[in-house]
Amino acid sequence: MSTSFLLLLIVLIGFISYFAGRARSFAQAGGKLSNLHSLPGYHGSYVAIWAILPAALVLGAWLVAAPVYIDSSTRAVLPEAVQAQGGATVELALGQVKSVAGGLNRLTAEEVQALESGSANLRSTLAAKGVALAGEGEPYMITAAQHFNAMTVTNRWLMSAVVLLIAIAGGVYAIRNIATRFRARNQVERVMLGALIVASSIAILTTVGIIASMLSEAGRFFTMVSPFEFFFGTVWDPRFAAAGSGGASGQFGLIPLLAGTLYIAFVAMLFAVPIGLFAAIYMAEYASPRLRSTAKPLLEVLAGIPTIVYGFFALVTVGPFLRDISAQLNGLVTGNYQNFIQAQSVLTAGIVMGIMLIPFVSSLSDDIITQVPRALRDGSLGLGATRSETVKKVILPAALPGIVGALLLTASRAVGETMIVVLAAGVAARMQINPFEPMTTVTVKIVNQLTGDLEFTSPQTLVAFALGITLFVITLGLNIYALYIVRKYREQYE
């Protein structure tokens, strides 16, 4: 019985229990609903919950536990000689036994007989059925595989029987509880509340998952490469090791990547902040409601465009444009038509990322500027200041902490941005200060290290998690500080 079919059966039992519970509560009430404490639907739900929930929990636990038990029992069947070698050898043998077991299920009885008597070659027989073995099969593997298969079959039947029994027992128990004064609604609501709590803890679990997974993988990386070398190394040259050779060849210096990340983010902010801030001030202080209601959503369209589209824009339009215009400029000045801006450069990535950030800066600052109390504005205007003087001398100083928070939030986006830099910034990890040359970022290297064939034992792959946790910590720090500032600012004027 397959797991999904079993699940379907449980749900079916739940359905039946629901109607049974409802009917029983009707019967108990003797046709007068006002006799009941809870509505019949609640009684039905109560019975259904008892039928489904414990069975589903047991099923889940069983599915996790059973493979572990079967594996350990199969390990015990392996010959002493194999077991004595311990560790990796046993795991390798176990893996082979499992593939043999999968292959045996596809063979006919005669073929199995031939294998057992040793007259047929295990590997070639299985290969004919489309099961590839990593090495030459050993005779003991057949017995172990048969043991494994037998265990699996028994396990399936046992699991099905136990789970179905629990479902039925739960339903029956719950039905017997039903009475006119029974508080079914309170019971059901308690389960619902539990479900709500579980749902809201998923947010916590996600964070825990992010931190735990990255720490553990990064920890494995740091056993191969020292943290000092990683955090303070100035050369990034991971040198993809050939599969299987392993070994920490290559250098993993974070500094050039971090420099590139911060440089590009800086250029982007340099581009986005003036435009975004002026747009926000104009919209908050000057614009007519009509202009505001058209320009604001249009600017926000920029925030809704996927970043891959910006990357393409950089690749097809902005990069070639900067390259050509630099060649023309150079030609006009020196007569040598050689471009001094590369198509993939810090400037290209910075400008395009800046365009993407404009709406973030403008709408966040807009919110903050409009929160400045009316009285401050009126006071300043009443004293004879012009509007721009009011903005510069009164509103901006009052809104400054909030705006700084907004800019920090934007900066954290710039640091974590991936697709634009993947397509526009280049892959060369260099430390230099010329914005017309390509540099690379942390996110680009995460993508580079993790696309293609992966081997989770080599530092070349694991370094991505070390980069990831670095990125996570930087953005988290920026966010927490920014949220703190924004919140504090908001309280000030509420």
Added chain:
Amino acid sequence: MTDIASPAVRISTRPASAKRDIGIKRRYAAERRFRAYGIGAISLGLFFLALLLWTVFSNGYTAFQQTTITLPIEFTEKVIDPKGERTTDGKVLMTANYPLLVRDALIKQLGIDASKRPLVKQATDMVSASSRTLLRDIVVADPSVIGKTIPVTLLAEANVDSAFKGQIDLKVEESKRKVKDQQVTWMNELASAGVLKKSFNTGIFTFGASSRPEAAGVGVAALGSLFMMLIVLVLSLPIGVAASIYLEEFAPKNRLTDLIEVNINNLAAVPSIVYGLLGLAVFINFAGMPRSAAVVGGLVLTLMTLPTIIIATRAALKAVPPSIRSAALGLGASKMQTIFHHVLPLAMPGILTGTIIGLAHALGETAPLLLIGMVAFVVDYPGSPMEPSTALPVQIYMWANEAERAFVERTSGAIIILLIFLVVMNLGAILLRRRFERRW
């Protein structure tokens, strides 16, 4: 000294305009400048938006047309099945030399001498190499066509396609462009005969990945995206709503709920690529799910979308006036009943709007999908979310990395399709808000 003296002089000569110089002109000029900066900033932002869209549309609208060549193909038995084994050996029809049929048809159509090899090669190069599979599928589906001559519409090769659309400058020296003069002559000849023509490109919607631009489409990627969006919707909407209800309506104000609050706000701002790392480590490495599968992508995007949905839902729940709750409670409803029967339905438009916007974000997300192996060359439609698949934005990324001119067109075309999806979703969200939003 002169500064002080000058107003005094002015007063004495022109007593009528007895005003102190408070620099009003200068200040008004500054005011105008300031205003101009604001207008400049807004127009610059809008200019970039227009430029971005113009780049995509001007490059991409031609992707929805494809040059086709309709040739009468003679399915000669001698070529397809020279030994007459097709009834016994199924492989014969699969491996037959179909390009030869195309070659023969072209030779006949263009009147080329079959012995002139380079000329024949140039002619066959005009037709997409995907014709092999096209003809094979026709024959395999209906072997009775063997021996008959039927007109078949073949795709033109990408460079001929570009030349016919006028994207290749034909004045450039012949050796510097990919379409030869002879091919251009033939192209015009075929076009005037009505054999070669532009038609609506259905292929871009239905095909999968291909190394040949003319045979590449987003169909397979779009199905992968659809699978993921379904998973995201099915998981993130109930979980997000449940979490928001608890946090907004039930949670006691204490350290733990504060922590969850801060946590959710932070998760909304975590770079998306970090979710990709999470998916790789937890779902693929730890839980052993298949790489490149839509189910993993869906789970990763669900985790990414959850904070957005939770924040939107909480705002929507907050907007329902407390009087509704009081009324329901006063009539004897339990707290659960109040929320599920009265508050939630009233908050639903806001929740759905937030969900659609979250889904739109997830649809355009690329970075986390790269890490879980969805950068795959997937030719066939995935039958289930467990099979290898790719996604629309990832397909765009892969095409953007291709060097050929024709792929720029395809990439822009795919971006247009993606943007249309996003516009439809966002318009839906806006309409929903307009239609059902209530202000109390």
